[in-house]
Amino acid sequence: MSARHVAGTPSGTDAPGLRISRRTFLATGLAAGGGLLLTLKFAGRTFADDAGVAAYISIAPDGIVTIVAKNPEIGQGMKTTLPMLIADELGVEWKNVRVRQAMLDPIYPGQFAGGSLGTPLNWIPMQRVGAAGRQLLLAAAAHTWGVPVSQCEASAGVVRHRSSGRTLTYGALAGKAAALPAPDLDSVTLKRPSEYTIIGKFTGGVDSPAILEGAAVFGIDVTVAEMSYAVYEKSPVFGGRVVRANIEEIKKLPGIRDAFIVRGIDAEAPIKMGLVDGVAIVADKWWDADQARRKLRIDWSHQAVSDQSTQAFERRAAQLAQSAPRSIIRRDGDVDAALARAPKVLEASYAYPFLAHATLEPQNCTAHVTDGGAEIWAPTQDPRAGATLVARTLGIDAGKIRVHMMRAGGAFGRRAYNDYMVEAAMISKRAGRAIKLLWDRTQDIQHDAYRPGGFHYFKAGLDAAGRPVAFRDHFVTFGHDGRLAATAELPRDHFPAGYIPNLEYGQTLIELNAPTGWMRNPGGNALAFAFESFLDELAHAGGRDPLALRLDLYGPPRVFAPPPARRGMKIPPFDTGRVRGVLELVAQKSDWHRRTALPAGTGMGLAFYYSHFGYVAEVVKAGLSREGTPKVHKIWAAVDIGRQIINPAGAYNQAQGAILDGLGQALHMAVTFENGRVVQRNFDTYHLLRINESPPVEVHFLRSDNDPTGLGEPPLPPVLPALCNALFAATGKRIRTLPIDARMLRAGET
Amino acid sequence: MRYSILVNGNRRSVEGAADTPLLWVLRDELHLVGTKFGCGIGLCGACTVHLNGAPTRACVTPISGIGEASIVTIEGIGESEWGRKVKEAWLALDVMQCGYCQAGQVMAATALLVRNPTPSDGDIDEAMSSIICRCCTYTRIRAAIKRAAGLQAPETLEGEL
Numbered sequence: 014m015s016a017r018h019v020a021g022t023p024s025g026t027d028a029p030g031l032r033i034s035r036r037t038f039l040a041t042g043l044a045a046g047g048g049l050l051l052t053l054k055f056a057g058r059t060f061a062d063d064a065g066v067a068a069y070i071s072i073a074p075d076g077i078v079t080i081v082a083k084n085p086e087i088g089q090g091m092k093t094t095l096p097m098l099i100a101d102e103l104g105v106e107w108k109n110v111r112v113r114q115a116m117l118d119p120i121y122p123g124q125f126a127g128g129s130l131g132t133p134l135n136w137i138p139m140q141r142v143g144a145a146g147r148q149l150l151l152a153a154a155a156h157t158w159g160v161p162v163s164q165c166e167a168s169a170g171v172v173r174h175r176s177s178g179r180t181l182t183y184g185a186l187a188g189k190a191a192a193l194p195a196p197d198l199d200s201v202t203l204k205r206p207s208e209y210t211i212i213g214k215f216t217g218g219v220d221s222p223a224i225l226e227g228a229a230v231f232g233i234d235v236t237v238a239e240m241s242y243a244v245y246e247k248s249p250v251f252g253g254r255v256v257r258a259n260i261e262e263i264k265k266l267p268g269i270r271d272a273f274i275v276r277g278i279d280a281e282a283p284i285k286m287g288l289v290d291g292v293a294i295v296a297d298k299w300w301d302a303d304q305a306r307r308k309l310r311i312d313w314s315h316q317a318v319s320d321q322s323t324q325a326f327e328r329r330a331a332q333l334a335q336s337a338p339r340s341i342i343r344r345d346g347d348v349d350a351a352l353a354r355a356p357k358v359l360e361a362s363y364a365y366p367f368l369a370h371a372t373l374e375p376q377n378c379t380a381h382v383t384d385g386g387a388e389i390w391a392p393t394q395d396p397r398a399g400a401t402l403v404a405r406t407l408g409i410d411a412g413k414i415r416v417h418m419m420r421a422g423g424a425f426g427r428r429a430y431n432d433y434m435v436e437a438a439m440i441s442k443r444a445g446r447a448i449k450l451l452w453d454r455t456q457d458i459q460h461d462a463y464r465p466g467g468f469h470y471f472k473a474g475l476d477a478a479g480r481p482v483a484f485r486d487h488f489v490t491f492g493h494d495g496r497l498a499a500t501a502e503l504p505r506d507h508f509p510a511g512y513i514p515n516l517e518y519g520q521t522l523i524e525l526n527a528p529t530g531w532m533r534n535p536g537g538n539a540l541a542f543a544f545e546s547f548l549d550e551l552a553h554a555g556g557r558d559p560l561a562l563r564l565d566l567y568g569p570p571r572v573f574a575p576p577p578a579r580r581g582m583k584i585p586p587f588d589t590g591r592v593r594g595v596l597e598l599v600a601q602k603s604d605w606h607r608r609t610a611l612p613a614g615t616g617m618g619l620a621f622y623y624s625h626f627g628y629v630a631e632v633v634k635a636g637l638s639r640e641g642t643p644k645v646h647k648i649w650a651a652v653d654i655g656r657q658i659i660n661p662a663g664a665y666n667q668a669q670g671a672i673l674d675g676l677g678q679a680l681h682m683a684v685t686f687e688n689g690r691v692v693q694r695n696f697d698t699y700h701l702l703r704i705n706e707s708p709p710v711e712v713h714f715l716r717s718d719n720d721p722t723g724l725g726e727p728p729l730p731p732v733l734p735a736l737c738n739a740l741f742a743a744t745g746k747r748i749r750t751l752p753i754d755a756r757m758l759r760a761g762e763t
Numbered sequence: 764m765r766y767s768i769l770v771n772g773n774r775r776s777v778e779g780a781a782d783t784p785l786l787w788v789l790r791d792e793l794h795l796v797g798t799k800f801g802c803g804i805g806l807c808g809a810c811t812v813h814l815n816g817a818p819t820r821a822c823v824t825p826i827s828g829i830g831e832a833s834i835v836t837i838e839g840i841g842e843s844e845w846g847r848k849v850k851e852a853w854l855a856l857d858v859m860q861c862g863y864c865q866a867g868q869v870m871a872a873t874a875l876l877v878r879n880p881t882p883s884d885g886d887i888d889e890a891m892s893s894i895i896c897r898c899c900t901y902t903r904i905r906a907a908i909k910r911a912a913g914l915q916a917p918e919t920l921e922g923e924l
Binding site: 087088089090215216217218220221222224225226227228229230231233234236242267298299300301371372373374375420421422423424425451453454662663666667669670671672673674676677695696697701702703704705707709710 | 779780783784787790791794795796797798799800801802803804806807809836837838841850853854857858859860861862863864865866869887888889891892893894895896897898899900901902903904905
């Protein structure tokens with residue numbers, strides 16, 4: 014039960030982690046007009062962007078501070094959070110801060126959004142950057158007055174000499190500070206939490222006003238000079254190759270500039286989200302290009318995979334469950350012997366579907382490939398991986414690819430893949446001009462890196478006191494050529510491993526021809542439902558309160574030794590005291606102990622999940638509507654992500670949003686396959702949660718004395734089992750397959 | 764074909780095939796990109812604009828059918844009293860996560876409040892359930908509508924912040 018979710022980060026990249034590399038130094042420089050640049054120096058180069066803005070901080074003589082947000086903004090608020098950390102330590106007022114989005118640049122560490130790592134990786138480094146700036150300004154003031162630095166203090170953009178009361182503004186000091194050497198980041202002193210002026214305060218998103226004017230520029234909104242629009246049609250069966258297409262006919266359609274076949278160059282591309290075969294159409298207007306796409310006639314070669322179907326997967330899984338697992342993930346004690354001795358034995362099978370991310374902004378990218386290199390404007394979570402993919406596929410020097418990180422209309426893991434980026438680059442290269450590639454919704458749903466489905470065949474034995482003493486999961490999951498599909502794994506330390514003496518996790522693969530990949534809380538978004546629901550079954554079978562059973566299993570507060578540091582980040586240890594903390598808090602807030610007093614037909618369910626270093630317990634109160642569909646009355650969450658909530662505005666929103674996202678998955682979301690292709694085409698067949706289905710979500714943060722960690726993902730998993738456990742309490746019917754089929758709740762077997 | 768349309772109080776001349784949806788005229792011809800593309804079949808509401816005050820899906824409204832109707836988009840909605848109040852409430856509660864759907868949310872919420880200045884939860888559900896927020900900011904959308912209307916905000920937001 015260690016920090017396994019570090020694995021949920023873009024490992025395909027060479028993101029160097031958060032520690033600024035040994036060859037990169039903090040540096041000062043003089044800004045145009047006499048301001049201060051606090052920037053980075055690498056291989057003799059002092060960094061400033063096209064507009065002369067420093068890597069991190071630029072202070073103008075008028076006191077306006079420009080802070081650079083180095084990471085992509087995909088909706089988790091990093092463009093606000095990271096500058097808040099710098100600004101607070103710098104000692105300026107937030108109203109005088111302007112935020113500028115960085116481009117991809119090797120000088121920055123960790124320019125990606127993923128794994129809920131934005132906060133834990135940047136929390137200390139960004140504060141140090143701000144503190145270094147404050148230290149410089151203090152030194153400049155002390156020097157001006159000829160007094161020791163220790164007699165000066167800085168806040169709200171002003172340095173003050175304590176005994177004389179003299180003051181100088183940051184703007185006035187900026188030019189002088191620019192001539193001082195930058196301090197070593199490791200040597201600076203950070204504020205005490207009681208001194209924070211921005212951290213912990215409700216701070217609206219820096220782009221929010223522009224969004225409400227329709228002026229924020231998302232990837233889809235990019236316009237560059239001499240730009241055309243492009244569409245790209247790929248095989249509905251993954252990996253299909255173009256045999257022939259009516260290219261000449263398409264070229265004659267109104268408004269069409271060009272049409273051509275693009276060849277995928279890597280046999281692995283369909284699984285790895287690289288460039289695959291397709292037909293590109295380039296036009297002066299996107300609508301014309303997309304209308305022409307509808308007139309395409311393409312012959313595809315599909316090989317042997319066009320019989321892939323969800324029904325066949327289900328039949329195959331049921332068959333495989335009859336035999337022993339093909340491989341063993343973990344084996345503790347002797348499960349068979351313990352089951353034979355156990356007074357009570359339970360068996361249950363759980364299943365969940367494939368999911369598409371369905372970012373509301375469909376995949377898109379603007380690219381201009383020239384002889385000298387490429388310029389790319391992309392809504393991406395992992396621009397470095399995208400540039401690497403483009404460089405490799407097009408044979409361009411990666412150093413000559415400039416990537417603008419555009420605000421993304423949702424990402425959820427989808428934009429950790431850069432298939433749309435390499436398509437745009439290749440189309441631009443072939444068309445010999447700048448193009449904006451935009452997919453339609455059907456393409457977006459039918460060409461994704463899906464959250465893999467899975468099947469769990471559980472068997473467990475309880476002792477006379479209702480405590481689990483034996484636990485087995487035969488996990489039937491998906492793979493490709495005998496290798497596990499991306500994010501289709503059951504980690505060997507997944508709970509309850511280590512907490513039940515006799516335990517076995519086994520695994521068997523079903524062959525899959527479709528890409529799979531990270532989706533908000535990879536692994537957890539699926540496994541929590543199966544494991545925490547079955548645990549609820551065990552509690553009921555053993556006559557135990559589901560809360561008490563969990564507290565009993567996790568035991569008294571214990572701190573496990575953490576794994577070694579990764580990416581320059583100290584991995585926090587797993588602490589069962591924090592599990593207990595959130596379980597007890599959510600029970601108290603939801604009145605869990607008085608749940609038996611709820612009216613008939615209403616029930617409460619509980620679940621806990623640890624992921625991305627966050628501890629989250631949730632209670633759902635639910636029943637059935639008059640129409641016999643699930644009706645969620647309210648959700649409570651207790652969340653422990655450490656001592657400091659950096660921005661309450663973002664934090665509660667993230668937690669509520671992630672929980673409702675999970676609720677939507679439980680109620681609606683499923684991708685199915687038929688004849689090798691995805692069946693769902695749009696929001697009429699791939700349903701997302703809507704406001705009329707959204708209950709109140711009450712979030713409570715437990716401020717334990719631990720360094721802050723990320724929040725985008727941890728609150729999602731528990732809601733799925735908590736809902737199903739609540740529906741069991743309300744109806745006596747156990748949901749073992751997602752999404753929830755309301756007919757199962759009204760009648761039939763339990 | 765050439766069409767003359769009235770957008771945010773300005774008369775604009777645009778060129779396009781008769782079946783071109785208003786969405787693409789706004790975005791690619793007039794560069795009013797605040798109106799977003801989400802599904803193309805009128806199911807997600809990201810493209811919601813007002814046509815003579817009525818919330819309308821621009822992605823399924825052909826340019827040839829607009830005629831003399833007055834079009835208001837997110838770029839122009841702040842000119843109206845309710846549009847301004849809605850935007851102020853949205854900022855005060857920082858409703859946005861990724862922000863992509865929020866133009867549609869604001870357009871739908873404004874149309875609701877013009878018609879019904881004191882909406883109940885049921886009224887909000889009915890008016891707003893046609894606009895998807897993939898980030899699920901629904902808790903705040905509900906609270907922001909109530910704030911704009913001067914109604915008591917739901918407990919979940921009051922309790923948390």
